[in-house]
Amino acid sequence: MSSPTPSKRAKIIQASPIRKLNPLADAAKKRGIEVFHLNIGQPDIPTPPDYWEAMKSRIPEVLAYGPSQGIPELRAAISGYYTRLGLDILPSQVMITTGGSEAVIFAMMVTCDDGDDILCFEPFYTNYNGFATMAGVNLVPIISRVEDGFHLPPDELILSALTPRTKAILICNPNNPTGTVLREDEVRRLAGICESRGLFLLADEVYRDFTFDGRTHFSVLELPSIADRAIVMDSISKRFSSCGARLGNVIARNEEVMEGLNRFGQARLCPPTLAQYGAAYMYEHLSAEYFKLVSDTYESRRNVLVEQLEGTPGVFFLKPEGAFYATMRIPVDDGDSFASWMLRDFSTGGRTTMVAPAAGFYATEGLGRDEIRIAYVLKEERMMTALSVLREGLAKYPGRKG
Amino acid sequence: MSSPTPSKRAKIIQASPIRKLNPLADAAKKRGIEVFHLNIGQPDIPTPPDYWEAMKSRIPEVLAYGPSQGIPELRAAISGYYTRLGLDILPSQVMITTGGSEAVIFAMMVTCDDGDDILCFEPFYTNYNGFATMAGVNLVPIISRVEDGFHLPPDELILSALTPRTKAILICNPNNPTGTVLREDEVRRLAGICESRGLFLLADEVYRDFTFDGRTHFSVLELPSIADRAIVMDSISKRFSSCGARLGNVIARNEEVMEGLNRFGQARLCPPTLAQYGAAYMYEHLSAEYFKLVSDTYESRRNVLVEQLEGTPGVFFLKPEGAFYATMRIPVDDGDSFASWMLRDFSTGGRTTMVAPAAGFYATEGLGRDEIRIAYVLKEERMMTALSVLREGLAKYPGRKG
Numbered sequence: 001m002s003s004p005t006p007s008k009r010a011k012i013i014q015a016s017p018i019r020k021l022n023p024l025a026d027a028a029k030k031r032g033i034e035v036f037h038l039n040i041g042q043p044d045i046p047t048p049p050d051y052w053e054a055m056k057s058r059i060p061e062v063l064a065y066g067p068s069q070g071i072p073e074l075r076a077a078i079s080g081y082y083t084r085l086g087l088d089i090l091p092s093q094v095m096i097t098t099g100g101s102e103a104v105i106f107a108m109m110v111t112c113d114d115g116d117d118i119l120c121f122e123p124f125y126t127n128y129n130g131f132a133t134m135a136g137v138n139l140v141p142i143i144s145r146v147e148d149g150f151h152l153p154p155d156e157l158i159l160s161a162l163t164p165r166t167k168a169i170l171i172c173n174p175n176n177p178t179g180t181v182l183r184e185d186e187v188r189r190l191a192g193i194c195e196s197r198g199l200f201l202l203a204d205e206v207y208r209d210f211t212f213d214g215r216t217h218f219s220v221l222e223l224p225s226i227a228d229r230a231i232v233m234d235s236i237s238k239r240f241s242s243c244g245a246r247l248g249n250v251i252a253r254n255e256e257v258m259e260g261l262n263r264f265g266q267a268r269l270c271p272p273t274l275a276q277y278g279a280a281y282m283y284e285h286l287s288a289e290y291f292k293l294v295s296d297t298y299e300s301r302r303n304v305l306v307e308q309l310e311g312t313p314g315v316f317f318l319k320p321e322g323a324f325y326a327t328m329r330i331p332v333d334d335g336d337s338f339a340s341w342m343l344r345d346f347s348t349g350g351r352t353t354m355v356a357p358a359a360g361f362y363a364t365e366g367l368g369r370d371e372i373r374i375a376y377v378l379k380e381e382r383m384m385t386a387l388s389v390l391r392e393g394l395a396k397y398p399g400r401k402g
Numbered sequence: 403m404s405s406p407t408p409s410k411r412a413k414i415i416q417a418s419p420i421r422k423l424n425p426l427a428d429a430a431k432k433r434g435i436e437v438f439h440l441n442i443g444q445p446d447i448p449t450p451p452d453y454w455e456a457m458k459s460r461i462p463e464v465l466a467y468g469p470s471q472g473i474p475e476l477r478a479a480i481s482g483y484y485t486r487l488g489l490d491i492l493p494s495q496v497m498i499t500t501g502g503s504e505a506v507i508f509a510m511m512v513t514c515d516d517g518d519d520i521l522c523f524e525p526f527y528t529n530y531n532g533f534a535t536m537a538g539v540n541l542v543p544i545i546s547r548v549e550d551g552f553h554l555p556p557d558e559l560i561l562s563a564l565t566p567r568t569k570a571i572l573i574c575n576p577n578n579p580t581g582t583v584l585r586e587d588e589v590r591r592l593a594g595i596c597e598s599r600g601l602f603l604l605a606d607e608v609y610r611d612f613t614f615d616g617r618t619h620f621s622v623l624e625l626p627s628i629a630d631r632a633i634v635m636d637s638i639s640k641r642f643s644s645c646g647a648r649l650g651n652v653i654a655r656n657e658e659v660m661e662g663l664n665r666f667g668q669a670r671l672c673p674p675t676l677a678q679y680g681a682a683y684m685y686e687h688l689s690a691e692y693f694k695l696v697s698d699t700y701e702s703r704r705n706v707l708v709e710q711l712e713g714t715p716g717v718f719f720l721k722p723e724g725a726f727y728a729t730m731r732i733p734v735d736d737g738d739s740f741a742s743w744m745l746r747d748f749s750t751g752g753r754t755t756m757v758a759p760a761a762g763f764y765a766t767e768g769l770g771r772d773e774i775r776i777a778y779v780l781k782e783e784r785m786m787t788a789l790s791v792l793r794e795g796l797a798k799y800p801g802r803k804g
Binding site: 002003004005006007008009010011013014015016019040042043044045046047051052056059060061062063064065066068098099101102105109110111112113114115116127129130131133134135136167168198199200228229241242243244245246254256257259260261263264266267268269270271272273274275 | 442600672
């Protein structure tokens, strides 16, 4: 018989718009071109040296499995982090996951069965697509618009997207890919809808420490009325610039939810053991000052982004409010073609800039084709150069519109 | 409205029979009782110090994301490991995963859609149940029997279990939980069935280096005729006693399969970065001698197990052939009750022994209730004490049969 074929989901799962152009970037580098990576949320902030020291001090004779829910030290440390924020989260309400990625997959699986729906606002973090495919969940998109700074659309629009199979609303706040920070009244609106319609509210709060212009982050954990339905997904990747550690967590006060999460966790045994000691140390010892320093760093880079791109003909976006991303409209026929062209056909002074085409952050076919996402993860001076290269590329791109 | 309820899969996913008795073990320890852990495949073999040195030498300024498929060094090192075994595996045919757990989940997802079937031989590694629930796959069990040393049943029995939705046959070889090593003729039989019926052959070969009494392991990768359908799942957990590192891999020569795997991998970004350097170093530098030493260690413990338990009234098993497990019939009403009783109600000289009830390793309701799995992962002397404690428990257990 002929070769067996892979599953449908293996074929339909989206190739990452953040990573799919990597071969073009590699080829450019081979040609001697310096590539500025504004395509991926990989911070250049040094990982705190304390992390390594804490890990080294715990090297065991046998690198054994840890508890499925994570080591008690880390769960307690995260509980302490929330206590300092004025939020009452018990260690038993924290489950450690293998990265924020697993946190989102588990949150989808614990709330939805195959074929169930989750509402989310597009553009959204592109990997939600992949997680949803793996979990057999349909993401039902509701459009948010660059003209509104990607803030929430009116309730009517949200309510009209609900189906009998909707189990949850999923938000990312502060937002990847838009940099939008939801206001308290917006979070309360969503909480109200979830309460009245019997839905879970899933909140990806990975970027919660990075908010600008004096904003504070309003967590779904602050509303006692939704304690039974709020599920937070988090990660140390951005908070402590430790993307490669692969440690995240899910927080839920609903005991049934936590039991389900724990059973999913038991199946895959445990998250990486040793890194958890390093993470616990950072949660315990890195103070509000550290978070402010990092947030201020991103805020300065955001300012550079705005200075460099505001007023560029055909470029449109509102000032990002947090995280370290901006999604903007640019004057091109197609963001994919533009991003590829920048890597394959363009360079100036031996340099080019890599951006993420935004279409992959939308679920609705055709949306976001004239948008890109920029991650402002480089030092200010490099950001300035990278953006000036980008502006030049935009001016010279043959598929330029208008 | 009332609180939303978790998904069905969160409720039906099996609690790990290996871990679910942990609270009883913890309580016993609090009462001052020493617990011998023969319940979990957690080796006591020291993690090679080279692992830590290799990792420490690669500590970066920023602990960044790595490639989704794993770092090139590790993929090349695994390719080299196979070359030394006489098997031709390219680095591009190796994908690094977060533990063997993710390797199995990805292999299930890349071959099956929701509702598809995978045949497997029970008893099987209990976490396959959890992975299947997460992936929406039905495991269709075919009984193998302790009287046959858990070797394959006749072809008729296997063929009769096939359904129109069967996409793959899944084996674990050497086997967890039985310690059985499939002979070449058995692997060829399965390969023949997969070829004639258009199925994938998924082989969990995590224990491939541990075979006893002069046996050699016959890999599904040795048969060119099934190059397009053989998928191997592997891990460094047992090979290098590095369970807590969470690094595994999937090997496939079918390009379409590898593309699907890579897309699943992109969604979850990457496996833990730094540990991969440690793993690469071990694959490159630990020789056949190291593997022989570890395998001989387990073989000696296997001998202790056989000496200590063979001839115990009511206990029946054939000599395990590899890995470090044995599944045996014991003279009790119910393995769950017995294992719980050992922790809650029994001790001798301040000690007790924890075993895994085998029912959780079966999919067919009612099977394995008078069986337990023993992981022989302790040093010989401790094994001897642990097994003597177990024998005494068996003799005194109130639910003893016969």
